[in-house]
Amino acid sequence: SQQGEEDPQALSIQEGENATMNCSYKTSINNLQWYRQNSGRGLVHLILIRSNEREKHSGRLRVTLDTSKKSSSLLITASRAADTASYFCATDDIYNQGGKLIFGQGTELSVKP
Amino acid sequence: DAGVTQSPTHLIKTRGQQVTLRCSPKSGHDTVSWYQQALGQGPQFIFQYYEEEERQRGNFPDRFSGHQFPNYSSELNVNALLLGDSALYLCASSLRRAGILGETQYFGPGTRLLVL
Numbered sequence: 746s747q748q749g750e751e752d753p754q755a756l757s758i759q760e761g762e763n764a765t766m767n768c769s770y771k772t773s774i775n776n777l778q779w780y781r782q783n784s785g786r787g788l789v790h791l792i793l794i795r796s797n798e799r800e801k802h803s804g805r806l807r808v809t810l811d812t813s814k815k816s817s818s819l820l821i822t823a824s825r826a827a828d829t830a831s832y833f834c835a836t837d838d839i840y841n842q843g844g845k846l847i848f849g850q851g852t853e854l855s856v857k858p
Numbered sequence: 859d860a861g862v863t864q865s866p867t868h869l870i871k872t873r874g875q876q877v878t879l880r881c882s883p884k885s886g887h888d889t890v891s892w893y894q895q896a897l898g899q900g901p902q903f904i905f906q907y908y909e910e911e912e913r914q915r916g917n918f919p920d921r922f923s924g925h926q927f928p929n930y931s932s933e934l935n936v937n938a939l940l941l942g943d944s945a946l947y948l949c950a951s952s953l954r955r956a957g958i959l960g961e962t963q964y965f966g967p968g969t970r971l972l973v974l
Contacts, residue, residue, distance in 0.1 A: 848900030
């Protein structure tokens with residue numbers, strides 16, 4: 746069963762705008778990761794944030810983590826048409842470090858030129 | 859640096875048949891995990907192999923089995939296929955050494971299985 750819930754399920758924006766996606770989870774975690782998937786292909790790893798971190802940046806990506814609320818957000822700034830994809834959060838819980846990842850349902854992002 | 863590779867890319871089978879999917883991990887990685895992704899859903903963990911043994915297993919029936927070879931590559935076998943087994947099967951590799959648990963899993967392009 747899925748642990749994470751992502752919000753919104755779908756998001757449509759114009760090129761140049763920012764996109765924010767949210768993820769909630771249920772258990773205590775070791776880390777939380779965000780992945781991108783284009784058109785039902787393989788997942789591409791975007792960023793990993795550990796449970797003792799609150800914010801992390803990578804290029805146009807900013808991830809925040811609030812372990813007290815068991816939630817995370819992914820912000821993509823200055824979006825491009827090439828950012829159109831499905832985005833998933835995945836948690837690595839403290840009882841299964843390096844083991845299974847538990848994925849959310851995903852947010853489908855559409856960036857219109 | 860070779861990434862994770864999977865074969866075949868697409869497969870069509872009929873109910874009751876058996877299927878074998880293959881995965882080669884990213885260069886230098888020793889751990890392989892398999893996931894099933896139904897249409898419109900997030901991936902679900904099937905199992906993980908390390909040192910040629912199944913280390914963790916998700917909520918999948920015994921019809922799903924696997925193997926890891928000495929070169930770290932892996933196979934996923936599904937017996938007695940059901941219509942509901944139609945999905946994208948993803949392989950992910952990571953590095954697990956003594957005292958170090960590789961946190962990031964790198965995914966292959968997947969094998970799309972259709973069961974008719």
